[in-house]
Amino acid sequence: MSYKPLIVIVGPTAVGKTALSIELALKINGEIVSADSMQIYRYMDIGTAKSTIEEQKGVKHYLIDEINPDEEFSVAKYKELADRYIDEILSKGKYPIMVGGTGLYVNSVIDNIKFSETICDWHYRSELNHLAKVKGNEYVHQMLQQVDPITAHRLHVNDIRRIIRALEVYKYTGIPISKHQVESRKEPSPYKTAIIGLTMDREWLYKRINLRVDKMIEQGLIQEVQKLLKMGYSKEMTSMKGLGYKEMIDYIENKITLEQAVELLKRNTRRYAKRQLTWFRRDQRIHWIYITQKDNLNDLLEKCLKYIEEIGII
Numbered sequence: 001m002s003y004k005p006l007i008v009i010v011g012p013t014a015v016g017k018t019a020l021s022i023e024l025a026l027k028i029n030g031e032i033v034s035a036d037s038m039q040i041y042r043y044m045d046i047g048t049a050k051s052t053i054e055e056q057k058g059v060k061h062y063l064i065d066e067i068n069p070d071e072e073f074s075v076a077k078y079k080e081l082a083d084r085y086i087d088e089i090l091s092k093g094k095y096p097i098m099v100g101g102t103g104l105y106v107n108s109v110i111d112n113i114k115f116s117e118t119i120c121d122w123h124y125r126s127e128l129n130h131l132a133k134v135k136g137n138e139y140v141h142q143m144l145q146q147v148d149p150i151t152a153h154r155l156h157v158n159d160i161r162r163i164i165r166a167l168e169v170y171k172y173t174g175i176p177i178s179k180h181q182v183e184s185r186k187e188p189s190p191y192k193t194a195i196i197g198l199t200m201d202r203e204w205l206y207k208r209i210n211l212r213v214d215k216m217i218e219q220g221l222i223q224e225v226q227k228l229l230k231m232g233y234s235k236e237m238t239s240m241k242g243l244g245y246k247e248m249i250d251y252i253e254n255k256i257t258l259e260q261a262v263e264l265l266k267r268n269t270r271r272y273a274k275r276q277l278t279w280f281r282r283d284q285r286i287h288w289i290y291i292t293q294k295d296n297l298n299d300l301l302e303k304c305l306k307y308i309e310e311i312g313i314i
Contacts, residue, residue, distance in 0.1 A: 003189075003190060003191060003192035004086065004087075004090055004096075004190055004191050004192065005090075005095060005096070005191070005192055005194075005313045005314075006086060006096055006098060006109075006110070006191040006192065006193045006194075006313075007024070007030070007095060007096070007097045007098070007193070007194050007196070007308060007313060008035075008097075008098045008099075008106060008110060008193055008194070008195040008196065009021050009024075009097065009098070009099045009196050009197075009198065009304075010035075010099075010100065010101060010103070010106055010195065010196070010197050010198070010280050010286065011101060011197050011198035011199055011276070011277075011280065012101060012198075012199070012205060012272075012273035012274075012276040012277050013049070013101055013209065013212075013269060013272060013273050013276065014049075014205065014208045014209045014212050014269075014273065015198045015199065015200060015205060015208075015273075015291070016198060016291065016300070017099050017100070017101070017198055018049075018051050018055070018099065019055075019297060020198070020297065020300050020301065020304065021097055021099040022051065022055065022056060022057055022059050023297055023301050024097060024301060024304055024305075025059040025095075025097055026057060026059060027301065027305065028095050028305075028308075028314055029093075029094050029095060030059070030089075030094055030095035030096065030097045031059060031060045031061070031062070031089045031092075031094050031095075031096060031097070032059055032060070032061045032062065032097050032098075032099055033061075033062045033063055033082055033085050033086060033089070033096055033097065033098045033099070034061060034062065034063040034064045034098075034099060034100050035063075035078075035082075035098050035099060035100025035101070035102050035105040035106045035109075036048065036063075036064075036100040036101060036102055036105075037078075037102040037104075037105060037242075038239070038242045038243070039063075039064045039065075039100075040063055040064065040065075040066045040067055040073060040078075041065070041066075041067060041068070041069045041239045042065045042066075042067065042068055042069070043068075043069060043224075043227070043228060043231070043233075044069060044224070044228070044239065044242070044245070045224065046216050046219050046220060046221045046224045046244075047216060047221055047224060047225070047242065047243070047244030047245055047248075048242070048244070049212065049216070050064060050065075062081075062082075062085040062088075062089075063078070063081060063082060063085065066081070069228065069233045069237060069239035069240065070232075070233055070237055070239070073238075074165075075104050075105060075108050075113075076108075078105050078108060079105075079108040079109055079113065082098070082105070082108075082109050083109065086098075086109075086191075095313070095314065098110075101276050103276065103279040103280060104162075107283075109191070110189055110191060110193050110195070111189060112187055112188065112189040112190065112191075113181055114187065120168075121168055121171070121172070124167075124168055124171060125164055125168060128140055128143075128163075128164045128167060128168075129160070129164065131143075132160050132164075137157050137158055137160050137163075138157055140160065140163055140164065140167070141155070141157045141163055143167060144163050144166055144167055144170075147167070147170045147176060148166055148170060148176035148177060148178055150176065150178040151166045151176060151177055151178045152166075154178075156275065161238055165177070192311075192312075192313065193285070193311075193313075194287070194307060194308045194311040194313045195283070195285050195286045195287065196286070196287050196288075196289060196304055196307060196308075197280055197286040197287065197288045197289065198288075198289055198291060198300075199277065199288055199289070199290055199291065200290065200291040200292070201292075204293065205273060206270050206273075209266060209269050209270055209273060210266050212269075213244075213262060213265050213266045213269060214262075216244060217262060221244060221248060222248055222251070222252070222258075225244075225245055225248040225249060225252060226252060228240065228245070229249070229252070235249045243265065243268055243269055243272060244265055244269075247261045247262075247264045247265040247268065248261055248265075250264075287307050289303050289304070289307075
């Protein structure tokens with residue numbers, strides 16, 4: 001079997017994945033496939049920390065601005081599109097570089113996970129969403145714990161969309177979604193991967209996160225959220241429950257002060273970064289690059305290139 005080359009850059013939010021991936025793409029004639037569950041949405045730019053056209057330096061990006069904030073999207077759809085775009089990049093004689101912090105998206109591609117899109121029960125989903133509102137997310141999470149403890153352990157109690165999806169799959173198949181995923185991994189991946197993880201001192205990472213949030217406010221995050229609400233995108237939508245959006249909506253609705261909203265966003269983002277690191281550290285295939293404050297972008301680029309060459313990707 002002939003394997004397709006795929007470079008993957010992962011790590012927590014604000015660690016510097018975007019800047020490094022763009023420089024790497026310029027160096028090796030690559031194009032970027034985003035693996036970020038929020039950057040797929042159009043009109044959501046500041047809160048998702050999308051790179052600007054200027055920052056992209058002419059490097060083509062895929063799976064950014066893919067759908068509207070009110071459209072349904074799934075990890076199965078992500079894998080389908082990512083596989084297609086990777087083939088498109090390779091057909092041009094370029095190197096695909098997958099970049100992002102959404103671990104489930106990354107694993108769906110590199111582990112060749114197969115998902116069934118045939119199971120869809122909107123009525124059952126609505127029932128579970130109602131239960132979560134009335135009795136709390138913990139109640140629905142406990143329902144999943146009883147039938148699929150492996151998935152329940154993996155999913156955060158507030159990740160209600162994926163909790164509901166797991167319950168839906170179990171209801172219709174009688175088999176936990178975790179078992180479906182294990183079975184689906186039996187087909188080998190078509191990719192030869194060089195997976196690079198970026199990490200740094202936690203205190204420094206948290207400082208970078210705090211500074212990023214301050215910058216988002218300066219760039220107009222509040223106005224971006226107000227515009228989305230005026231466009232008809234409600235706070236009940238999955239997209240609008242993302243980091244930066246839910247906190248600003250609470251401020252706009254006068255539930256909290258701006259200072260509280262900003263501090264809440266910083267705290268929630270730090271917690272998210274911690275969960276991302278926990279996810280990625282379980283994967284023994286990742287080659288970690290520890291970034292110090294002395295490292296510049298060229299230093300990181302050289303370290304990446306050295307590893308990619310060792311793996312035999314380029």
